[in-house]
Amino acid sequence: MSPSASLPELLGFLQLAAPAQGVVEAALSAFASLSEAEQESARATTIAQVFPQVFGESAVVEGSSSYEAHRTQPWSTNCWLAPTVIVNPSSSTEVAQVLALAQFLRCKFSVRGGGHLQNPGFNSNEGGIVISMSKFTQLVVADDKSTVDVGLGLRWLDVYQGLEPHGITVAGGRVPPVGVPGLLLGGGLSFQNSEYGLGCTNVIEYEVVLADSSVVRATQQENPDLFWALKGGGPNFGVVTKMIMQAIPNKVWSEGRVYAGPQNFQLLDALMKYHEIIEKDNKATLIWYTLNQVTLIVFFYCAPVETPDAFKPFYDIPFLQNVVPPSCRTVSEMCQAIANVMAADQQYHDMRTMSSLPSLEVYQAAENARLEQVEALKDIEGADLTMVFQPMASSAIKAGELRGGNPMGLKAENHQWLLVLADYKKIEHEERVRESVRKIVDAAETTAKANGTYLPFKYSNYASRDQDPLASYGAENLQKLKDLAVKYDPQGIFQTLQSGGWLVSKAGTAQ
Template sequence: MSFVQTIRSSLYFFFVTSAFLFNSVHSVDTCSTIARAHPEISTLYSQLVEYNVTLKDYWSTACSALKPSCILLPRSAQQVSDILKVLGQNDEPFAVKSGGHSPNKYFASIAGGPLISTKLLNEVNYNALTETVRVGPGNHWHNVSFAMQGTGRNAIGGRMGDVGVGGYLLGGGLGFLSAEHGWAANHILEAEVVLANATIVKASNTSNPDLLAAIKGGGGNFGIVTSFTLRTFPQDNVWGGIRLYTGGNTPALLAAIRDYTENNKDVKAGIIPTAEVTGANFVNIWFVFFFYNGPKPPKDVFAKFMAIPSLVDTTKTRTYDDLVRFNNNFVIRNSIYTIATETMPLPNATVGAEVMQGIYDTWHKVATSVGRVPGAVASIAWQPMPKAIIQASNQYGGIVLDLDDSADRIIIELDYSYFNSADDAQAEAATVKTYTDIKDKVEGYIEAGKLPDVHLPLFMNDCYHRQDYWGRLKNKDRYMAIREKVDPEGFWKKRTKGFAI
């Protein structure tokens, strides 16, 4: 064989071998590899009952309808690391699921790729000496509130107990205790995190402090958190429940919301006023969720709301756990739903009625356009964001969501729910139009001098998948640098969906 023939033969062998190895790497099936190499990790396939039970644990049936190739159930950080080592050998898209609250498809759900469910990472261990609680991301908040009963302490968690721990904390976490203590994420003291390269690290003020800062509202861009150690606060019985009002009380309720956001100085109080339109007849109702961190609120705290006649009143003294479980009754089940958000400055009393009604009417106009969609319910929640919450947050170092305390604000949550996937396009169009029109309305009021011109970032936990969470922040560059440090190859951005930085 000539020298040239030898070289050609060698090159042929090299390319054939390289092609084989390349295709072998990219054809690695995560599910079968884990099942074979790591039998200690539960691997569920579609023929198993538990596979379908896990998929039903989503708030939106659009997420439940996506069928992963398998569901992986790690029990430890090491098992999460083992899964990521396998994923590092292929290019399969995957998803990580905590409580299934996000209705954004592919954020915590997947079709065709593996789903990592954290449901077995479900510890709730209270340390009385340090007054901290170590919580696994697979919990729902009612698991935490139940476990904390009898300790005299509590962590800031979801206002509905069925919200999952993982996504809530990584998105910032707004709770009933936020006026007193800031965002829930402010109180992550330590986290166990599995990075993109499968390394297990601790994030705290003394170890990887930048990573700790980044997970406080930075979403799933920095790793898989396998446990959170949270600061707790004294907790006794609380007062709360809902009052149901007719749509005819809208002007009075909008006035009460505006006044409460500006003038309430009792940080133990909290509200979630929510207007809904439902059905072809466009039935208009309001649910107002009330909370007071004590057995009974002073009469003046909710006076303007109590002066408005209600159809139903369930407010009473109860345990915190009982309240968040009661609020679970208002989670709409067996429907597809979407969620979106916008942030608005609070109008002053002079123009308050005009501005609040203008925002409401902008929402209502789009909401009624989907009234004849089967099962349609449109809602708008007005979440007060007074300066007190930001001031409390800043005392603990702040979070990724960089609101300042220059103004009182309202974080608006927008939801549409409906029965059939055939109506997805109409619901998507309505969702986009709603938050776009409200944003335009807010900007118009700012331009007209009827609202102050202040920083208006978005709240990640309520963002629609098309909204630009990172683009609305001033401090994006800081977190991009941290992401480059812990994930230089952009693993999470390439392989998962979410609000990627």
């Protein structure tokens, strides 16, 4: 239906039974009769009246008994905002109805999958509507086990555990509580990057509810431009209600080692050798987490091969303990082991990212800056800094090119993505903590620019609120994304009413 649909058209689309029809018609009619200023004052009250009538218990209104539990779902406490209603639709039709009501009422909306983002406003808002995908929990394996319809209300540990009995898996997220849609719409690092590419590379079909409430499919054959845009282009084109992913083998080898902090510079030497190895062995993936005092490295190999040679540069470096014993196992078992290690309290979070070609000098600069900032924050109880180096093989980029491409503008070359993550407990420490995060990334960027290894790409799922990841895709790709946003949302609903997210209307405008 048209974004400027009349009240009778909207009521017909909602298909309500009496007496809900009468209540909704009266509330919306009264709202429509108000001046713009009066509507601003009446909007929250009208939302609270209308949504329970249309969606029943699936609409959780501010002040209700279950509201607080829904409001505090996001991972980062700085994203615990106060929307007027959190609605949990269970079908694409209901999502379309939510969008139609949001447009009639001209109210802000946010779309929430797992809520695992640290930027306020990206998965909630103040006074508007949150569209939670929590009821989209299907996990449907094709008869030939070649594809999986992955529910967008699931988290990745749920997905892997659900696929375990089928003997298959998918190239999804590596942090157990991360939700399905946000990871994949931002690109999606997977355990199997080198062989199968980013998670989005392995999506073969999307279902999308557009701003006009129509439901479309996007594949390499049907709406291929939208298919391309959704692989890293974020929430700019509609609400994705289905993703069908390619199934892949589930037998792997993995190990997780914890090293003492003083070993980090020796580990960085090994990391440079590993960069060379993954250009010859596309089954190896390494996950590097440097915490305040220790470094956790997870070695992952996409085949049940004991002690793969790909990780040989690391094997002789002394370590403190195996938190994930070396073994052939399934992805589900691997993800559960990580969940046991990485459990954390609810806290405030901040992230920041950059990328470069492999460079020992860049890595050492980042590590030296991290050590300085750990010292600078030691008077703040609970302030933790985590640094992640993510080596990316050229094969990871080539895999995406073979399956319709994506808008991220990455060359098929060996490189790395750096993440600095901060956890802290009190909002009054936000400015200091964010400044420390910025100093670490700035040190890496400055060194990379000086030695010629700097890359402009910024991974959107790692980016801080003041960074501009869509602009880092390159001017041509950003313009194409903007054009496609206009094509699929000509009224700009997702740019003007959507509360946050990496929106093309804001990309390229940072000073």
